[in-house]
Amino acid sequence: MYGNHRVFHKSAIVCKIYKISSEIYYLRIKEKNISKNVIPGQFFHIKIDELPLRRPLSVFDVKREFIDFIFKVRGKGTRILTSLEKGERIDLIGPCGNGFKIFDSRPIFFAGGIGFAPLYFLAKNYERKGIFIYGVRRKKEFVPFEVQGHRFIRVSEEEGKKVTDFLNLVEDDDIIYAAGPRDMLKKIIGFSKRRGVKCFFSWEERMGCGIGLCRCCVIFTKDGNKRVCIDGPVFSKDEVDLKCL
Amino acid sequence: MSLNFATLKLSSPFITASGCSGYGWELKNLFPWIRYGAITTKTITYKKRPGNPPPRIFEIEGGIINRVGLENCGVFEFIGEHLPKLKKLGENFIVSIYGENLIEWVEILKLLKDRGVKFFELNLSCPNLKNRIVQEDVGYVRRVVRSLRKFREVKLIAKINAIHSPIELTKKLIEDGIDGIVCSNTFPASFIFNGKIYDGGVSGRVIKPVVLKVVKELRKKFRVPLAACGGIYSKEDVCDYRKVGVDFFVLGSILLREPDIGKWLK
Numbered sequence: 023m024y025g026n027h028r029v030f031h032k033s034a035i036v037c038k039i040y041k042i043s044s045e046i047y048y049l050r051i052k053e054k055n056i057s058k059n060v061i062p063g064q065f066f067h068i069k070i071d072e073l074p075l076r077r078p079l080s081v082f083d084v085k086r087e088f089i090d091f092i093f094k095v096r097g098k099g100t101r102i103l104t105s106l107e108k109g110e111r112i113d114l115i116g117p118c119g120n121g122f123k124i125f126d127s128r129p130i131f132f133a134g135g136i137g138f139a140p141l142y143f144l145a146k147n148y149e150r151k152g153i154f155i156y157g158v159r160r161k162k163e164f165v166p167f168e169v170q171g172h173r174f175i176r177v178s179e180e181e182g183k184k185v186t187d188f189l190n191l192v193e194d195d196d197i198i199y200a201a202g203p204r205d206m207l208k209k210i211i212g213f214s215k216r217r218g219v220k221c222f223f224s225w226e227e228r229m230g231c232g233i234g235l236c237r238c239c240v241i242f243t244k245d246g247n248k249r250v251c252i253d254g255p256v257f258s259k260d261e262v263d264l265k266c267l
Numbered sequence: 268m269s270l271n272f273a274t275l276k277l278s279s280p281f282i283t284a285s286g287c288s289g290y291g292w293e294l295k296n297l298f299p300w301i302r303y304g305a306i307t308t309k310t311i312t313y314k315k316r317p318g319n320p321p322p323r324i325f326e327i328e329g330g331i332i333n334r335v336g337l338e339n340c341g342v343f344e345f346i347g348e349h350l351p352k353l354k355k356l357g358e359n360f361i362v363s364i365y366g367e368n369l370i371e372w373v374e375i376l377k378l379l380k381d382r383g384v385k386f387f388e389l390n391l392s393c394p395n396l397k398n399r400i401v402q403e404d405v406g407y408v409r410r411v412v413r414s415l416r417k418f419r420e421v422k423l424i425a426k427i428n429a430i431h432s433p434i435e436l437t438k439k440l441i442e443d444g445i446d447g448i449v450c451s452n453t454f455p456a457s458f459i460f461n462g463k464i465y466d467g468g469v470s471g472r473v474i475k476p477v478v479l480k481v482v483k484e485l486r487k488k489f490r491v492p493l494a495a496c497g498g499i500y501s502k503e504d505v506c507d508y509r510k511v512g513v514d515f516f517v518l519g520s521i522l523l524r525e526p527d528i529g530k531w532l533k
Contacts, residue, residue: 029297031527069524074471075326076524099326115526228322230333231523233297235289237309237338238324238523247317247338 029118029233030056033111037088039104044162045095046136047104049079051112054087059117062144063224063256066091066116067232070099077103078229078251080201081117082139083146092165094136118232119255122222127197128152131172132185132210134202138165140224141201145169152196157185157206189213198222208267214259221259225250242266270304272515273422273447273492275359275386277304282449284496284519285310285363285388285426286335288526290349295356298527307517308345308353310363310390311379313371315341319395322465325458330471330498331520332458336395337365342375346382354383361424363388365401372411380421387421392428392452394468400455403431409443416444428452429474429481429497437485447492449517450485451478471520472498475507483511 034053042048060081066089067076077099083090095101106112122144129152133141138156145154146169154169157177168174177183185202186209192198194217200210201224214221227250230238234252241250243261248254270277282305288294291308295301318338325332340348342364353360362384366372376387389411391402402408415423425440427433429451437448453468454477475498482495495508496517505516521528 031298073326074329074331074520074524075324228324230324230331231287231526233293233526235293235526236287236324236333236523237289237318237335238321238333240318240321240323240338242320 028059029115031113031115032056033113034089036106036108036110036112038108039106041104042092043165044160046163046165047093047095048082049091049093049103049106051089051091051114052087053089056117057084057087057089060084060089061117061121062147063121063140064117064119065232065255066114067118067229068103069113070102072102073099075099075230076115076232078118078232080136080139080224081143083143092136092139115232118251120253122199122224122256124148125197125220126150127195127220128193129172130192130196130198131155131169132188132198132200132202132206133157134185134206135159135163137201137203137224138167139201141199142167142169144199145172148172153188153191155185155188155191157183157202186210186213192217192219194219196220200224204267208264211259211262211267212264215264222256223259224255225257226255270514272304272494273386273424275305275361275422277359277515278302279304280515282361282494282515282517283307283522284517285390286333287519287522290345290353291360292349292352292356294526301527304515305359305361305386307361307363307388308349309339310337310365310393311339311342311345311375312337312365313342313367313375315339315344322460325460325465325467327458327469327473330469330473331523332456332467332469333453334395334465334467337393342378346378350379350382350384358385361386361388363390363426365390365393366411369410369414373414376415376418376421380418385421386424387415388424388426388449389415390426390452392426392431394428394453394455394466400428400431402427402436405432405436405439408436409439412440412443412445422446424449426452428454429478430454433481434484434488437489437491441489441491445491447494448485449494449496450482451497470497472500474498475504479507479511482508482513486512
């Protein structure tokens with residue numbers, strides 16, 4: 023035990039891996055001892071034999087003994103991951119991080135790009151129903167999944183619409199959940215601070231160990247530096263000063 | 268078999284490097300079965316340090332560059348929050364320390380010594396400080412070590428790097444009464460990220476040949492207890508260091524990828 027939950031270091035079997043849209047892959051692994059411990063917003067730190075550092079992948083869904091991820095090819099590490107094959111084993115540490123808290127307010131989800139992964143998992147498990155806004159830059163980046171039960175809005179910059187164009191749907195008693203590019207997050211954090219609306223967001227930073235030991239992935243908060251890997255990746259808008267992000 | 272590094276009795280020749288295992292107790296909490304010979308804490312300074320703003324880590328071919336910048340809670344919080352947890356796990360820990368000046372070095376050591384810390388690693392080679400790498404100023408280093416050496420009841424281990432006259436420095440350190448040497452810290456390095464240049468320290472496989480050469484020379488010339496730190500990723504790396512006469516191995520970058528590696532590197 024460390025922090026609030028148990029972290030495992032395991033080798034898991036790859037059950038499925040395939041491309042689902044432009045540069046985005048779907049990966050399913052099987053590891054029944056871990057799957058029941060995962061909460062939305064958490065990630066696994068995946069070892070890539072050829073490289074010195076692991077890569078953090080946000081959990082997209084959990085079904086029985088399966089853990090699903092969707093990930094975008096961003097560089098060498100994620101490129102290597104795409105060559106995994108069914109039946110191979112991967113070495114992972116997790117579940118890492120704090121994950122999202124669920125409240126009794128109407129949720130409004132703002133998912134930009136691959137930020138769709140943690141918010142899809144969260145929305146699926148959210149009892150109160152609200153609005154899910156999912157945006158990408160180019161239409162070919164859409165992943166072929168829809169969030170059921172919530173009002174689902176899908177937009178692309180190519181068609182002239184951004185996720186943040188829908189901030190006007192937020193009412194004072196709502197709760198905002200956001201994951202995606204930094205510019206988008208900053209806009210949403212700024213909005214929620216001005217309006218006094220509750221807001222939780224998932225932050226990304228270049229990461230080392232993923233388990234709170236090396237202090238490489240820090241975010242500056244009102245209480246000093248916090249580690250994205252273990253104190254986050256989910257933070258509240260109240261913890262951060264927009265000017266310092 | 269019991270090994271002895273500067274009188275620290277170890278059940279395994281593997282020691283965790285400073286900066287890769289938090290304040291020392293966290294790793295054991297995560298992976299209770301881990302058997303490292305000893306754990307080295309993050310470097311503790313007199314005052315709390317915020318460290319550098321991100322990005323703090325960058326991957327290169329065969330290594331990583333970090334620029335954490337000695338972020339730590341300061342000696343007082345360390346004593347209150349972390350040291351009790353660390354002590355609960357046993358005696359096999361080394362506290363890495365760094366002072367901004369002579370007075371701080373002595374104060375930090377005194378505060379920790381009075382609370383039962385016996386083994387100190389003096390961080391003389393952090394590349395992430397604004398002005399200098401401490402070991403470049405041999406005169407100053409000698410004043411530090413001589414001041415700390417007055418406390419005969421503690422063991423002093425110097426963490427040096429392999430590129431700033433390590434042989435000459437070690438000779439002086441031995442004259443001044445050092446109990447052990449860990450070679451090497453990360454080497455000063457730069458990387459470019461999103462068009463901006465950042466300075467940091469490089470570690471990993473890429474520095475191993477240089478460290479191997481230097482520890483070989485150190486071993487030939489001196490009998491001081493010596494631990495190698497630089498690119499230990501496999502049993503072969505351990506064999507290479509053994510071949511040049513080194514018996515203790517400090518694991519750094521590898522811990523970021525495989526925090527429980529001690530279980531197979533016997």
